[in-house]
Amino acid sequence: MNIIEVNKLLKTYPKPENKKEFFSAVDGISFNIKEGEIYGILGPNGAGKTSTLEMLEGLNDIDGGSASIDGLDVSTDPFQVKQIIGVQLQSNEYFDRINLSELLILFGKLYSQKTDPLELLGKVDLLDKSKAKPDELSGGQKQRFSIACALVNNPKVLFLDEPTTGLDPQAKRNLWNLVRELNDAGMTIVLTTHNMEEAEYLCNRIAIMDKGKLIAEDTPQKLIMKHASVPPKAPLHGNIEDVFLALTGHELRD
Amino acid sequence: MFTNSQLHLAKVFLLIFLRDRQSILFSLFFPMIFMGAFSFSGGEPDPINLGLVNNSNSTASKNFSDLVIADPLFNVTKGEENELKEQLVLGDQTAIIVIPKDFDSLEDSSVLRLLLDASQVRQQAVIKEVLNSSLLSIDQELRDFKPLFTLKIEDVKARPQRYIDFLLPGLLAFMLMNLCLAGSGFNVVEYRRRGILKRLFVTPILPKDFIISIVIARMAIILMQISVVLGLATLLLDINIVGNFLSLYGMIILGTFIFLCIGFWLGSVAKTQEAIRPVVGLITFPQLILSGVFFPISSMPELIQPLAHALPLSVIVTGLRAVANDGASLFALNSTTLGIGCWMILSFILATRYFVWKDVAN
Numbered sequence: 001m002n003i004i005e006v007n008k009l010l011k012t013y014p015k016p017e018n019k020k021e022f023f024s025a026v027d028g029i030s031f032n033i034k035e036g037e038i039y040g041i042l043g044p045n046g047a048g049k050t051s052t053l054e055m056l057e058g059l060n061d062i063d064g065g066s067a068s069i070d071g072l073d074v075s076t077d078p079f080q081v082k083q084i085i086g087v088q089l090q091s092n093e094y095f096d097r098i099n100l101s102e103l104l105i106l107f108g109k110l111y112s113q114k115t116d117p118l119e120l121l122g123k124v125d126l127l128d129k130s131k132a133k134p135d136e137l138s139g140g141q142k143q144r145f146s147i148a149c150a151l152v153n154n155p156k157v158l159f160l161d162e163p164t165t166g167l168d169p170q171a172k173r174n175l176w177n178l179v180r181e182l183n184d185a186g187m188t189i190v191l192t193t194h195n196m197e198e199a200e201y202l203c204n205r206i207a208i209m210d211k212g213k214l215i216a217e218d219t220p221q222k223l224i225m226k227h228a229s230v231p232p233k234a235p236l237h238g239n240i241e242d243v244f245l246a247l248t249g250h251e252l253r254d
Numbered sequence: 255m256f257t258n259s260q261l262h263l264a265k266v267f268l269l270i271f272l273r274d275r276q277s278i279l280f281s282l283f284f285p286m287i288f289m290g291a292f293s294f295s296g297g298e299p300d301p302i303n304l305g306l307v308n309n310s311n312s313t314a315s316k317n318f319s320d321l322v323i324a325d326p327l328f329n330v331t332k333g334e335e336n337e338l339k340e341q342l343v344l345g346d347q348t349a350i351i352v353i354p355k356d357f358d359s360l361e362d363s364s365v366l367r368l369l370l371d372a373s374q375v376r377q378q379a380v381i382k383e384v385l386n387s388s389l390l391s392i393d394q395e396l397r398d399f400k401p402l403f404t405l406k407i408e409d410v411k412a413r414p415q416r417y418i419d420f421l422l423p424g425l426l427a428f429m430l431m432n433l434c435l436a437g438s439g440f441n442v443v444e445y446r447r448r449g450i451l452k453r454l455f456v457t458p459i460l461p462k463d464f465i466i467s468i469v470i471a472r473m474a475i476i477l478m479q480i481s482v483v484l485g486l487a488t489l490l491l492d493i494n495i496v497g498n499f500l501s502l503y504g505m506i507i508l509g510t511f512i513f514l515c516i517g518f519w520l521g522s523v524a525k526t527q528e529a530i531r532p533v534v535g536l537i538t539f540p541q542l543i544l545s546g547v548f549f550p551i552s553s554m555p556e557l558i559q560p561l562a563h564a565l566p567l568s569v570i571v572t573g574l575r576a577v578a579n580d581g582a583s584l585f586a587l588n589s590t591t592l593g594i595g596c597w598m599i600l601s602f603i604l605a606t607r608y609f610v611w612k613d614v615a616n
Contacts, residue, residue: 057456082458089456091449097273098266109262110457149453 003070003157003188004033004056010064011051011212025051027212028065033205035156038179038189040203042196047209049192050090053159056190057087070156083111086150086158090165092142094134100145101130104152111153124148124178125252140171140252147178158182160191164198169245170252176202259459260466267471271437278479281433285425285483293418293491301329302381305338305350305369312358314392321388322351327380342371349381419494422487423574424547426480430506431513431541431567433479435534437472438517443530465609469514476510477503497577501584505577508584508594509570515601516566522608541567546575566601569593 011026026048033039041049054060056067058078067074072081094103101117108115121127124144129137137145143163150158160179164172172195179202183189193199199206200220207217216223238246256264271278306322308315323330331338331347341347350369357364368385370378394401445451454464487493495502520537524530544558545551545567554562562568573590576582584591 059452059455079458079460082456087456089449089453091452093448093450094453095266095270095450097270102266102269106262106266107457110259110454110459112258150456153457 001035002032003035004039004068004190006031006052006056006065006067008065009052009055009062009067011048011055011060012063024212026055029209029212029214030065031207031214031217033188033190035188036183036186037204038183038191038202040199040206041190041192041209042194042199042206043192043209044194046211048212049209050161052209053161053190053192057085057159058082083153084156086153086155088143088146088150088158088160088163090161092134092146096135097133099131099133100126100148103134104148107149107152113153115152120148120151121145123151125174138171140167140174143167143171143175144178147175151182155187157188157190160189162192162194164193164195169241170248170250172198173245173250174252256466256470257463260463260470263459263463263467264470264474267468268474271471271475281429281479282482285429286486288425289418289422289483289487289491292421301327303346303348304328304330304381305341305347306330306332307335307338307350307352308332309355310353310357314358314395315353317395318353318357318388318392321391322385325384325388327384339369342369345371347371349378351385418487418491419579420550420575421548422484422493423578424545424571426483426506427509427545427567427570427574428542428547429483430476430480430509430570431538433476434472434510434513435517435520435538437475438468438514439519439521439524439530439534440517440527441468442518442521443524443527447527461609465518469511472514473507473510476506480506495578496581497583498581501577501582502574504584505570505573505594508598509573512566512570512594512597512601515598515605519601519604519608541565544568546571564593566597569597 007030008028009026009030010024010028012022012024015021015023025046029048029052041052043049051060055062056069056074058074058081062075069081070084072084074081098106100121104117104120105115118127118130121130124147126137126141126144126148129141129145134142134145147158147160147163150160163179164175167175176198179189179191191202203220205217205219206223208215208223216227218226304322306319308319319330319332322328331341335350335352338347338350342350348371352367352369354364354366357366366385366389368381370381391401393399442451445454451464455461484493484495488495516537520530520533524533544554544562545565546562547567551559551562551568551572563572569590573582573584573594576590577584582588582590
């Protein structure tokens with residue numbers, strides 16, 4: 001069953017060099033996401049990934065086409081949609097002088113819900129940081145905390161925008177495990193990434209975007225068979241990341 | 255009246271403020287420093303340093319010197335002309351009065367020389383005034399005249415009114431304006447820049463929930479800060495609030511509403527943190543000077559008085575002063591309450607018309 005249906009979605013912005021002309025950041029794309037899937041949107045910078053997510057999340061106006069989540073139209077029912085989704089944004093800054101527990105309780109209240117901050121922090125392995133302020137966290141901890149914030153309303157769909165950008169290999173693997181766990185528990189996950197390995201490792205299906213258009217969509221395996229069936233050269237050994245992890249271990253460092 | 259999420263968000267805004275000890279201290283520091291300084295001087299100008307050269311040996315000249323010395327306006331140093339001139343150049347003396355040898359000659363009118371430092375022209379009028387009146391009384395004494403008129407000054411309000419009583423409402427209003435502008439416009443721009451607004455609008459709250467929360471939190475902060483300053487002023491400086499506190503606090507709440515609206519408007523006009531500083535400066539500095547915080551608007555050039563009276567800070571200063579000094583009521587219909595009403599409508603229109611939500615979130 002499709003939980004997300006996107007049909008000819010369009011987003012236009014004025015051109016930076018000439019404000020009177022418009023260009024399409026998202027150019028009439030269509031795709032469906034099944035319940036319980038991990039769906040990855042890949043593409044170079046400026047491909048339209050974040051614009052697509054922001055329209056689905058109700059943060060940005062839809063200029064054309066339609067999108068629905070769990071049967072709710074995003075442009076007519078944005079507030080009902082917001083009730084059932086969780087969002088992790090690229091920027092993860094929070095109010096100063098407010099600690100993690102207090103922030104989680106606040107986000108819960110914004111959904112008119114009671115929150116157990118310790119349970120959520122336990123889920124993302126930050127139990128000992130409940131009294132810390134967000135700016136005292138490392139990059140990986142910040143990302144895990146922003147996922148905890150996205151989970152306060154126990155969402156049906158979780159959106160992750162480049163969740164592992166800037167993380168060290170340990171933190172990255174740790175976050176992948178977290179995403180897997182959430183998905184195993186039944187959550188549908190939509191993520192954007194630049195990291196091909198991440199897409200291959202995590203996603204059931206991948207959409208590749210370029211210049212606002214969706215140029216390919218399938219399972220990682222099928223995409224590989226179709227577009228890169230002959231490996232350039234069989235690797236004789238692991239890569240430098242494997243070396244790094246072999247030497248420094250898989251244990252988290254923050 | 256308010257939803258749970260609005261109240262909780264307001265509580266968080268309040269916590270953010272209360273945990274920022276430094277900013278609390280600084281926002282109390284400014285009005286306290288001013289009040290402290292003015293309460294010590296009592297609003298009276300410092301005595302003018304006056305050098306006195308007496309070249310005459312007559313009784314009249316002695317009487318004249320005694321009169322000048324006795325005047326609290328002057329801090330008199332007696333000496334030789336050359337020596338005092340040097341002090342005048344150095345700035346130790348503001349003026350020198352030279353009594354000529356033939357001071358008590360009844361036949362001719364004698365000329366007293368007043369040497370002034372050109373940079374002190376502001377005090378020239380005062381010095382001349384006092385010297386003239388002292389000379390007049392000496393004159394009468396010498397000629398054995400009885401004065402025909404004397405002047406007795408009575409306060410028409412028939413109650414003690416010190417400069418500090420005049421100053422306090424002005425300072426409260428100025429403090430209120432700063433707290434409002436810092437709490438609305440600055441916050442919106444800062445939260446937008448850091449992506450915090452976007453994070454909030456991922457959740458199903460409405461933009462109006464966010465605004466209402468800020469307004470509740472700021473209202474609480476301002477009432478607390480103003481009560482602290484007012485309390486300290488009443489306790490330490492023996493300030494006398496003539497009107498009732500309901501009117502005073504009502505006026506403060508209406509002022510807070512006006513300046514929060516103006517702050518939200520500025521926050522949407524200025525898109526960046528760099529832009530909002532000069533924009534807020536442009537609004538606050540002219541008002542600090544023109545709105546009668548430190549001296550009454552009626553002492554300003556006539557040309558700018560109508561403009562000065564129309565400023566939002568002026569209506570609040572005038573309103574607070576009317577309550578605190580003259581016991582006016584907030585509920586009386588007069589030009590001040592009318593001005594407050596007009597600014598409430600105007601600022602609300604500015605705030606709601608220009609506050610573009612999608613821009614705020616993105």
